[in-house]
Amino acid sequence: MNVARLLRLLVLTGGLLGCQESGQSVFQGYVEANLVFVGPDDPGRLVALSVAEGDRVEQGQILFSVDDTLELAARDQAKAALAEARARLERLQAAQKRPQEIEVLRATEARARVALELSQTELERQQKLYAQGNTSKANLETAQATRDQNRAALEEVQRQIVVGELASHELDIAAARQAVDVAEGQLVAAEQRLSRRTLAAPAAGTVEQVYFRPGEVVPAGRPAVALLPPANLKVRFFVPQALLPRIAPGGVVSVTCDGCAGGLTARISFIAREAEYTPPVIYSLEERAKLVFMIEARPDEPTKFRVGQPVSVMLVEGRGQEASDGLSR
Template structure:
C-alpha cells in the first residue's frame, strides 16, 4: 500500500471521504442502460428486392410501405388460380343447367302423358287407314300420313322418357356436389396465391424507427433473412442493477425516475421485472466500485420511451 506523506494528500483523502459520506445520505441510485427488442421484417419466400421505401433512421407508422420483393412468380400463380376457378365454375354451371329439378320432372311427366295420348290416337288412326286401304277404300297417301304421324308420336314419347331417365339419375346430384367442392378448392387456391402475392409487399407491423437495412434493391434475400429491423417505442425498456441489501425496496409496479444524458428532467418508469437469480457484476461496468457486488437485474418500462436510445447509460432512483 502506498503511504501518504504530505498533509495536502491526507487532507484530500479526508475531503473525498466526507463527500462520499454526504453522497451516501442521498437517495440510492442504481446504474443501468436502455435496452430494446427489435422486430425483423422479411419475406416469407426468397426473392430479389425491387423497391425500398425507407432508410435507416426513418420513423414509420403501422401499415406504411417498407419494401417489395420481386412478385413475378407469385403473380403467375394468381393468374393460373383465376383460370382454374373460372373453369370449375363453368363446369358447375353446366352440370346445374343440365340437371333436372323436381318441377322440371313434373313437366316432363305431363309431356309424357300427352305424348302417350297422341301416340294412342295415331295408332287408332293408323289401324283405321290400314283397314280402309286393305278394302281398297282408303288411299295410299292417307295410310302413309297415318304411319308417319304414328312414328313421330312414338319418337316424341321415347325422347321424353329418356329425358326423365336422365333427370332421375342419382349420380347427377353427386356430380353437382363434386363440382361445387371443386369450386371451393379452386377458390381456396386463389386465396392462397393472392396472399402470397400480397406478402411480397411488406408494410410496417407497428410504429417505430428503422434501425438497420440489411438488403437493398437488386440484392437477393434468402429464406428466413430479414430485409430490415424496426424499433417500436413500446419495446424499449431499461435494465438496472440493484445490490442485494436494497432489493427489498423494489417490487413489480414500483415507480422509478430515470436520468440520462439528453433526458432533460428525466423519464418516469415502472418496474416490470425482477430477476430471480443474482449476478456478481452487471454486463457493463461503469465504475470500479461496482465490481464484486452481488446485484440483481431489474427491468422498467418508461412512460416516454422516445427519450431513450438502446445502449444508453442510465441512472435510476425510486420516485419520491
C-alpha cells in the same frame, strides 16, 4: 468472457460501488430495446425500398417490396382454375343437352305424334272394314302393329326430351362443388402470398437498420428492415438482493443520463428471479451481499432515450413500495 458480458459487469460493478460510496439507492444501467425485424416469408430479390435508417414510420406504412413475378403467375393460374371449376359446375347443373338439341327432339316428337294419329285413324278404318267383311285379317293386324309402333316411337322421343332436360347426377354435382371450394381456397392462398411480397410496418416506430438494398436477394427467414417502436425501449439495471423488498412491478424510478432532460421516470416492468452472477454454493454474509438481480423499467417518455445509452437509476422512495402494496391487495 465476451465484450458484452464484460461491459455489463463493468456497469454493474460501477453501479454497486456508486451505491456503496454515496449511501443512496442509485444504480448505473443502460437502455436496451426489442427490435421488430420485418422480412418476407419466402426468399426474393428486393425491388423497392421505401425507407431509410432513421426514418419515422407509421403503422401500415410500406417499407419495401420483393419481386412478385412468380406469385403473380400463381395468382393468375389460381383464378383460371377457379373459373374452370365454376364453369364445370354450371354445366353439370344445367340440362344434359343443349337447347338446340332439345328443339330437334321436340320436332321429332311432333312428327311421331302425327304418325301416331294417322296410324290410329287407319286402324279404326281397318277395324270397320274387317267387321263388314271387306278386308282381310292381315290388313287389320298390320294397321294395329303400325299404330303400336308409332305410339312407342312417340313415347321414346318424349323420354329423350325429359332426360335431356335433366341435370347431371347429384354425386357429380357435389364433386364439382367441392372442386370449386378447393379452387377458391387456392386463390385465397395465392393472393395472400402475393400480398406478403410488399411489407408494411407492423407498428409505428423508427427504422433502426436496413439490411438489404434494392437488387439484393433477401434469404428466407432473414429480415430486411429492423424497426424500433418506442414502447419497446427499456432501462436495465441491477440491484443487490438486500434492496429487493423496496422494489415491485409498477414502481417508479428516476432516470438521468448525460445530455438528457430532467425529470425522466420509468416504471418497473420486470424483476429477475435469479441472480445475475452466481457466487459459491455456500453463502457467507459477505458473499450474500454480492447477489444482484436484473431489473427492467419502461420509460414514461421513451423518445427521450437512445439504445445503448448509459443511464443512472435512482429509486423513488415510497412509490415503489406503494405499488407493491397495491398489487398485494
